[in-house]
Amino acid sequence: MNFYKLLKLNMKEFPKKLDPSSFESKWYETWKKNKIYLKQNKNKKPYSILMPPPNVTGILHFGHVLNHTLQDIYIRRHRMLGYDAQWFPGMDHAGIATQARVEKMLKEEHNQTRYDLGREKFIEKVLEWKEKYGGIIFSQLEKLGVSANWDKLLFTMDQKASEAVRDVFIKLFDEGLIYRGKRIINWSPVSMTALSDEEVDWKEVNEKIYTLRYKFENSEKYLQVATVRPETIFGDVAIAVNPKDGRFAEYIGKKVIVPFVGRAIPIITDDYADPDFGTGCVKITPAHDPNDFEVGERHNLEKINTINPDGTMNDLAGILNGIERFKARKVIMQELEKAELVEKVEDYTHNVGFSQRGGEPIEPYLSDQWFVKMKPMAKIALDAVKDDSIKFHPPHWMKTYTHWMDNIRDWCISRQLWWGHRIPIYYTEDGRQAAAKNEEEARAKLDLDINTKLKQDPDVLDTWFSSWLWPMTTMNWDSTNQENSDDDFARYLPTNLLVTGPDIIFFWVARMIMATKKFSNTIPFSDVYFTSMIRDGKGFKLSKSLGNSPDPLKIIDKYGADATRFTMIYLAPLGQDVRMDVDVEAQDIPSIDIGKNFANKIFNACRFLSMKFNEAGDTRAELSQSSKSLADRWIESRLNNTIKEASKAIDSFNVTVYSKLLYDFIWRDYCSWYVEIVKTQFSNNENEQYRQALTTFSIDIFDKVLKMLHPVMPFITEELWHLINDVDDNESISLQETPKENSEKISTNIENEFNIVTELIEKIRQMRASSNLKPSEKVEAFISSIKDKVVESVISNSEVNQLVVSICNLSSFRMSGNIELKHSANDVFRACKLTLELPEKSEEDIAAEMERLQKEAQRLEKQIAGIQKKLSNERFVNNAPKEVVEMEQKKLDDMNANLLKIKENL
C-alpha cells in the first residue's frame, strides 16, 4: 500500500477545467532537461525501437502521429516494465524530394538551376537548406510527447552512415551482386532520373488505341497492328505474333514496312503476342517498353532509343525530333492519317505509371543503370520470416511479403541526382572500373600507378540504399570490421519492434531484413507492427492535395497531445484502416473529442479524490481487509483484472484493446460506479480513520491506473501523478514501475455479487424513469420472491441496502412479501418481484406501462418458442454437452416464470 502525501493543491487551486496547454509543454521541457529518456542503464535488459527516419523535408502528418504514438507507447511501457528502453531516431536525406525542394528554391530566389551552380556548390546549398529548414518534424514530434533518445539521432548523410553505404556497395560489387546494365527502367523526364519500381504508382488512364497499317514489302496488302504509343514507331524493330496463332502463319519471316518511317522489319513469333489482344500483331519497340525489351533480348533485336532524357523525341525520331513525347503522338497521327496508314482509333483504358514523388508520367527508358541482384538476398530474408524469428502484426502481411520475395526483380539503385550517396565506382579512361573507397584504393584494385586519371560515376544511390542499412548504422556499426562496432551494436541489435506503414514493406522492411541478415548475420527486429492507414469519413486517404488532412499541431493545440494520442489509438484497430471524420472547412477532426472528454474525466476523478482527501484530513490509514465493502473488493478485482487483460492485449500488439480496457475501467467501473459508491460510504461513516483509509484506498487504485495509462497519455498522467504523490518535479511517472496484476485480488465471485447490485440499481432506475418520477422525489422500493440464495444474501447486506437507497434516492429499500409485481426485470431479477411505492399514477402512465409489459411478453414468448424448439430437438439434447442443455432448460424455466408474472399483471 502506497501512502499518499497531502495533495499539494487545495480545491481552490485545483483548476475547474482541464487545460492541457498548462502542463504539456512544461512536462516535455522537464523531461528533456532531466534527460530522463537519454539515460541508459546497462544493468537492465535492453529494449529498443528504431524510429523510421522521417525525411529531412518532412512535416508532421497524421500518419506520423499514429506511428510515433504507437512506438512511444511501447517504449514507455517497457521503460516502466524495467527495461533499458532506447528509441533510436534518425533523419533521412530523401534524395529526390530534397533536391527538388532546393532546386525550386534556387529557381524562385535566384532564377538558377543546379547546373548554374555546379555539383559541389549545389550540395553546399542543400546542406545550408537542411541546417535552416530541415528536421522541423522533430520539434513537432516533441509536442506529441515522444520519448526518443534524441542524443542518438543520426542523419543518413552523416559520415558514419555514408561510410556504411559505401562499404556495403563495395562488398556487394566485389561479390558480383551489383552490376551495371542497359535496361528498361522507370525514368522521370521531369527529375531526369531513374526510379525504382516501387517509386512508381500505376493509375488507370483513358487513352486511345491506334490500329496502324504495316504494309508488306512491295505490296499494298498490310497487317493491322494496334498500339497506344504511335510516337515510338521510329523505334520499331519487329512485329510479333503468337506462334500458335494460325492466322499469321504464312507471314512469319516476311517483312513489313513501318508506316511513315519506311523501314522494313521482320515478322517474328513470340509467346508475348496475345492472340486475343488487339489484332493479334504487336509491334516490338525494345527501347520503349519493358516487355518489348525482353522480346528483343530473346530475338537479338536492335534497340532504337528515340526519346531524350527530358521526354522530347530525339534525332532518330525523324520529323518528331525535338517534339515533346505526348505532342509527338498527335503530330505522327496526323501524318499517318494523311498517308492513309491508320485503320481505326478506339478508346482504350490501361495503366500508366506515374512518379510517386512528382506525379509526372514516367517513361520506360532504356539506359545504363546499376542494379542489385535480389534473388540471393530474397532467400535469406524469406527464411527469417518463415522460421518465425521475425513476426508480423497482423500476420497476414507475411503473405504479401512472401509473394513479393518470390517474384522479386533486381533493384535499380542508381539515380541521376546530385543529392545523395555518390556511387563509389571509379572508371579508367579505357573503360575499366572498380568499386573503392577512394581513388587511391581504386588504383590499387586496378593495379594502376598514381598518375592514372580516374573518373567517379556521376550518379548517386537510391535513398533506400542507405535506409536498408539503418538498423546497423544507427547502432554505430563498423562496416569494415564489425568487431569494432559501438557497444550499442551488440546491446540493442536486433531491435525489438519496428512500427511502420505497410506501404513501405518492400521499400524498407524487406530490404532491412536482407541487409541486416547478410552483413551482420542477425535480424534487424523481432516484431513488426504494421500501422493502419488513416482515412477521412468518406474513405479517402488523408492527403495534403485533397485538403482533408488537418495540421496535427493545430489539433494538438485544440485538444491536447494526450487527447490526440488516445483517440488515434482508440480508433485504430490493428491491421485495418482508421476512418476519422474530418471537417475540411474548419481543418478539424471532431472525433478527437473522445480523447479530450476522457482526459477531462480522468482529471475530474482526480479532482474528486483531492476533495475527499482534503475532507478526510492528512493523516492516513490502510483500509483493513475486514472494513472493505463489497464495492471496495469489487473495484480491486476489476483493477487487477483490467491490468491482466490490458497487459495481455498490449503484449500481443493489440493497443486498441489496451486503450479500450483502460477507458472502460476508468469511466464505467471507477467513475460511474466506484466513485459514486465512495461518496455514500464516505458520508455513511463518520469515523475519521475510516474516511482516510477509504480515500487512500481509492487514490491507490487511481494511481495504478494512471501508471497503466501513462504510455498512452503521458502528459496528463504525469501531471496528476505529481498532484497525488507530491514528488519532486525531477521524478517522473515514466520511471515508475508499471503495476502488475495481483491475481489474489481477482475474484469472479465478488464481481458476480457486485453485478447483482448494479443490476438491481439499474432496474430501479429504469422503473423510476418509466414512472416519470422526479429525480429528487424519494420513494420506497420493495423486493420479494427471491429464489436465488446468492441474490438474497447480497441484497440483505446492510451496506448494499444503504447503497441502493442512497444511489437510487429511495426513502427505503426493503425485502418484503405479498407485494404486487409492477415491473419485470430480465436477468437475475427475472423471478423476483420488484416494486416501487409510487405516488399516484395517471391513466397515461398506466397505459404506457401496459404497453411495455405487452411488448416484453411478446419478446419472451418468441424466445421461449425458440428454446422449446431447441429442446424438443432430440439431436440437440443428445449431442450437445450436458451443461448447455441444462442451461437452456434453466433459461426456459426462468423465462416461463417471468412470463407468468407479466401475464398476471396484464
Place this chain on the structure above:
RNA sequence: GGGCAAUUAGCUCAGCUGGUUCAGAGCAUCUGCCUUACAAGCAGAGGGUCGGGAGUUCGAAUCUCUCAUUGCCCA
C-alpha cells in the same frame, strides 16, 4: 490479370479456437436531470433477419464454398 483484406445499429468499430458477455460499445438521435469531481457531465430509451446465397453441424455473426460490393498491394 494475380495477391491481400474488409462487409455487424444512421456513423466508426468490438465480438479469440462455433453453445453464458451473443447480437455489443462509443458517437449520433430522443426523454429527463446544473443530483456533494465532471453539462467536455449524469440517468434512461429507441435502433440490427450480423452483405446475398448455399453448405458443414444438434447448433453459425463466428467454419467452408460461391456471388456481390469496397479498399489496398503487385503486374
